[in-house]
Structures are given as structure tokens and as C-alpha cells.
Amino acid sequence: MHAYRTHTCGALRPSDAGKTVRLSGWVHRKRDHGHLLFLDLRDHHGLTQCVVDTSSAVFPEVEKARLEFVVIVTGKVVPRSADTVNPQLPTGAVEVAIADFRIESTAEPLPLEVNSDRDYGEEVRLRYRFLDLRREKVHRKILLRSQVIASIRRRMIEQGFTEFQTPILTATSPEGARDFLVPSRLHPGHFYALPQAPQQFKQLIMIAGFDRYFQIAPCFRDEDARADRSPGEFYQLDFEMSYVTQDDVFAAIEPVLHGVFVEFGGGRPVTPLPFPRIPFDEAMAKYGSDKPDLRNPILLADVSEVWQGTEFKTFANQIPKGAIVVAIPAPGAASRPRSFFDKLQDWAKAEGAGGLGYITFEGGEAKGPIARFLDAGRIARLKAITGAGEGDAVFFACDQPGRARKFAGLARNRLGDELGLIDRTPFKFCWITDFPMYERDDKTGKIEFSHNPFSMPQGGLDALEKQDPLTIKAFQYDIVCNGVELSSGAIRNHRPDIMYKAFAIAGYGKDEVESRFGGMLSALKFGAPPHGGSAPGIDRIVMLIADEANIREITMFPMNQQAQDLMMQAPATVPADRLEELHIRLAPAPEKKG
Numbered sequence: 001m002h003a004y005r006t007h008t009c010g011a012l013r014p015s016d017a018g019k020t021v022r023l024s025g026w027v028h029r030k031r032d033h034g035h036l037l038f039l040d041l042r043d044h045h046g047l048t049q050c051v052v053d054t055s056s057a058v059f060p061e062v063e064k065a066r067l068e069f070v071v072i073v074t075g076k077v078v079p080r081s082a083d084t085v086n087p088q089l090p091t092g093a094v095e096v097a098i099a100d101f102r103i104e105s106t107a108e109p110l111p112l113e114v115n116s117d118r119d120y121g122e123e124v125r126l127r128y129r130f131l132d133l134r135r136e137k138v139h140r141k142i143l144l145r146s147q148v149i150a151s152i153r154r155r156m157i158e159q160g161f162t163e164f165q166t167p168i169l170t171a172t173s174p175e176g177a178r179d180f181l182v183p184s185r186l187h188p189g190h191f192y193a194l195p196q197a198p199q200q201f202k203q204l205i206m207i208a209g210f211d212r213y214f215q216i217a218p219c220f221r222d223e224d225a226r227a228d229r230s231p232g233e234f235y236q237l238d239f240e241m242s243y244v245t246q247d248d249v250f251a252a253i254e255p256v257l258h259g260v261f262v263e264f265g266g267g268r269p270v271t272p273l274p275f276p277r278i279p280f281d282e283a284m285a286k287y288g289s290d291k292p293d294l295r296n297p298i299l300l301a302d303v304s305e306v307w308q309g310t311e312f313k314t315f316a317n318q319i320p321k322g323a324i325v326v327a328i329p330a331p332g333a334a335s336r337p338r339s340f341f342d343k344l345q346d347w348a349k350a351e352g353a354g355g356l357g358y359i360t361f362e363g364g365e366a367k368g369p370i371a372r373f374l375d376a377g378r379i380a381r382l383k384a385i386t387g388a389g390e391g392d393a394v395f396f397a398c399d400q401p402g403r404a405r406k407f408a409g410l411a412r413n414r415l416g417d418e419l420g421l422i423d424r425t426p427f428k429f430c431w432i433t434d435f436p437m438y439e440r441d442d443k444t445g446k447i448e449f450s451h452n453p454f455s456m457p458q459g460g461l462d463a464l465e466k467q468d469p470l471t472i473k474a475f476q477y478d479i480v481c482n483g484v485e486l487s488s489g490a491i492r493n494h495r496p497d498i499m500y501k502a503f504a505i506a507g508y509g510k511d512e513v514e515s516r517f518g519g520m521l522s523a524l525k526f527g528a529p530p531h532g533g534s535a536p537g538i539d540r541i542v543m544l545i546a547d548e549a550n551i552r553e554i555t556m557f558p559m560n561q562q563a564q565d566l567m568m569q570a571p572a573t574v575p576a577d578r579l580e581e582l583h584i585r586l587a588p589a590p591e592k593k594g
Contacts, residue, residue, distance in 0.1 A: 001022055004022065006021045006023075008044070008046065009023055009046045010045035010046020011091070012077055012096070013093070014079060020075065021074070023050070023073045024104070025043035025071070030066070035054045036051055039065065039071075041071070047091065048094075049096070050073050050075065050098050056099075058101040067110060069105065070103075070105040070107075072102045072104055074101070078094065080095055111127075114131055114135055117135065117137050126560055126566045144542060144546055144554070145538075145542045145556075147264065148541060149216055151263055152256060152541075160211075160212050161239060162210065162214070164214075166198040166205075166217065168195065170193055172191075172193040177222065179193040180194040180221075180222050183583070188583035194220035195220060196220060196221050197236070197535060206240055206528070207523045207527075212241050212252075213241075214239035217235065217238040218233060218235055219236055227549055230558060230559065236537050237487075237536045239535070240532070242530070242531045245491070246433070250277075254273050260545075261481075269425065269426040270426070276294075277430070277433050278431065279434040280432055280435045284402075284406075287412065288407070288411075289409040291432070292430070293428070295422045296413065297416075298328065298416055301327045301329075303396070304323075310378070312370055318399075323401075324398070325397070327385065328394065328412055328415060330358075330419060331388075331391075331392050332392060333393035335362070335391060344395070344414070344415075344418075356396070358396065359393065382394065428481065429480065430480050431479055433476075433477045434474075435450065435476040436451075436470065436474070437449070437476075447506055447507070451490075452490050455492065456492060456493045456530075456532075457493075464502060464505060465501065476490045479534065479536060484540055486536040486537055486540055487537060489534025494529065496521055539555065542554040
């Protein structure tokens, strides 16, 4: 017989009755029923009930075992009586009568209960993450993550992609976030950077002649944590393709994402293929966001014409100055108490808006603080544009177009939640396409890149030379699911002449472009194929499938909000001799204010 186990704790079934088996695992629960002592034994695979009678010679040893002791049980599999069968457990029809018992290792008093889902707070859970990971709910999510990655890898290979690994120690990149820097011992004063993404390497792989690349890529960015973003590091499905159009990229990745969400989504509906494509301008006009949650039925509408020329000067005086009025319909909100509308006003002011004007439709009339400024014809036009009817309300945001739509988008999300309009069941995907290549900085007035500077402009060199830069669109796209941006992607600019011109419009001279991106430019000058790709975030994919609001719940060893690993005590100080070897001298810590 094997020294530790003949079966796992999830394997035994009624067909095993009568067999002598050996199990190893952790003591999950212990129950004393007078003359019988029950142990629930747990391992990675499941749970098995074990039982010993007080008359047994091993009873005293079994009695010593405490929760989370690691023990080895040998005994005969016996069927449970009909009234003690546990249908919730795969092993619930049998138990093991303990004939031999050994404590392999003991456990100190537990800082958190492994056999419950009680919340112990972030600090305790992360400091004792190895215990937290033993908990069934957490353990299951980490297994889900592994299974999702395995499925993605299989599906990518089936689509003709080849997996390659790109360097971890590299040069600083223009991705936009702060790099993590690694000092070089052999080259004093010089630093490597951990890759924010394999962007340049994957393009170089295409230039090197490999046709379809992917990897489950680790990425490192020194940025603050958010619910949907881990501090420090994350993983993405990084992929790139040669000789492709935007449609080809979509056709390659859509079946992978659709298939994974169908496979692990527990029967929840998934947007059928092909995913809808929404141009950026349309997304901002209808949803006030470039990552819209399509489960929310509220659609924004421009109702500037309704308010133009009215006596409500807050709106009417701003429209000739370029402002727009965006309507946010609120189905069924008219019957809500006054406190509902007051709280929305307070929320709007906290978001930096002056307020949130509204009109309600009830009893065949238009009511509310600003309804009196609209005559019957304008009310009819407002209803026609927004689709509002009896029992509904309409809220309004007035500002310059960009700010008005963005704020209206926030209000749309809030109203969808407050009114219970969002169906939480489906996974609704869409592509956001046709991002503007450039935008004007509000403070400086300068033209700058609005998205990815290495994207191919729609219309190529001709568009850069002849069009107003603010009208140029790029072959850039985002994949969005339930309001969560899974990735950005693009058809890349593979021609040096177009790249020089694109950067010149944003104020970069040729010398500066070559000094900052010389490696990539050099490669492009030796024959680069048209290519493009994307990089959906693994963490966000799993978070959505697991229906978790925080990315830490699906990460095996996450950091806390302050980017600290409480378990491993990182970051940590380094001995002086190690710093000297790396040619580093620490500056005095800045004094804390206040």
C-alpha cells in the first residue's frame, strides 16, 4: 500500500465499499457523537467522512487531532445508512472506518477558519494567504483561473497560433504607466525595466517572419490598485497576427473568448458571434463611455434642440457656446420618492457637476423643477427622442460635448443600478472601433495622441497629410464585456514614413522619434508585414466568469491596496553591501507633511 494514499479524498464511491484504503489530508471538521468520532478529511480533490468508535485502539490518537492537522487514515470503505447519506458530497454515500491513524503534522491555533466563508478582512486573509487558499470557495476560483488559461491556450493553438515567450528584463517602454526598474550590476548606472506589455517584442516577432504569435504574458506596471486592476503585475492573452485586417483579428479572437465564456459561464447567455461593433463616436453618444455595459437598457440622447431658445438659461445660454444637453432616460423613476431625486443631486455635485436637472411624466403631465420651461411641443419632441412615457423620468447633463457625455454615462450607470434595470445574467460583448487618432489637450491646446501612437491611421499617409488631425480615425479597437474593458488592440503602423508623419503631427521631431523608438523603427525599415493584434486581460476574464467584483479574489497571491505582499513582506529593505554591489546609494526619505 502507498505510504500516503491509495485514493484522493474526492474519489471514493459506493462501488469502493469493502476496500481497504488509505487517505491523507487536512482535518476539515471534527464531530464528537459520544461513542463515535467523525473526521471530515480534505485534500485538493474533495472531502471524505471518516469515523472511529471509542472502543478502537486508535481512538485516543484520533482524538488528539485538531483542525488543519495533516493526518493519514487507513481503513475500510463502508456504505452510509440511508438517513446519513450526504447528497451534497460526491463521496457522501460512503465513509471510511478508521483502522489505523497517524498525525503527519500539527497546526497551531488558526488565525482564520478554513472550513467557513467568514470574512476576516484583507490584512488577515493576505498575511495568511496559504490558509485562505485552502478555503473551498477561494480554492475553486484559483482552479477556475487555471482551467480558463488552459482552455484559452488550447483554443489559440487550434486557431493556428504558436506560443512564444518574450523577455522579462528589457528596456523602458512608452506604454504610459511607470516602469519597474531593475539595476544592472554589470553596467553601473544603467537599468533594465520589467515589461509593461510585450508590445514591441510581439511586433518584432511578426517582422521576424512568425505568422501568428501568442503567450499568457506577465506584465508589470507601477500603478495604483483598483478593483479591476492588480498593483504591480497582471497577465494578458497577448497575441499578434501578420497580413491581417481588423476583421481578421476579430474573427480570430472572438471564437476563443466566446468559447471560454460558454465553457465556464455556468449556462449564462453569451453574445452570439459575431460580436457587435460600435464606433467610438456612437458609443459616446449612446452610452457616454467607450466601455459600455450593454446589459443596461438606458440610451443617452442629444436633446439640445429641445432646450435651445427656452427660458431655462442654465441650458439655453450654454448651447450657443458649443455645449450640448444630453438626456438620460430613467424608466419607471417617476414614482420614486423625492429623496431618490435629492440623492442623485448630491451624487452629481460630488462628481463635480452643478446638478442633475430632471422631468417626470406622471398623470399625463410633465412635472419637476424644470418642466415649466418646456411647452407642449417641446415636451412631445423630448418624448419622441428619448422614448420616455408615462411613469418615466428624464435627467439632463449640460456641458461641452466630451464632459457632458462622460458625466451622462456615469449617470446612466448609476440609474441602471438604482432602478434595477441591469440583467446580471448574460455576458454581453462588443467591440468599440474607430477611435480618434488624436485629441486636443484642454490645457495646452496641443494636438496629442488619444490612444496608441503606433496604430495605423485610417487612410494612411494621405489622411495624415490632408485631413484635420482631429477628424482622423485609427484602426484601434477595444473588446468590452459587461462594461469591463478586456483589452485594447490595433492594426499596427508598419511603415516608417507614416510613423514619422504621425509623430510629427503630435509635435515629435524625427530625431526624438528615432532616439525613443530607434529599435522598432530600425526593424520596420527592413520589410515589415501589415500586422495587428490585441491582449485581453486574463485576470478580468476570470473575474467576470467568477462573478467577482475584485480582482484579488481570483489571484493566487495578490498584493494589498498599498502594493504590499503581507505574506512575503515585500517590498523590503536591502543590505547595504548589496546596494553597493549594484552601485546604488539611497537618498534620504522625504519628510512627511503634517
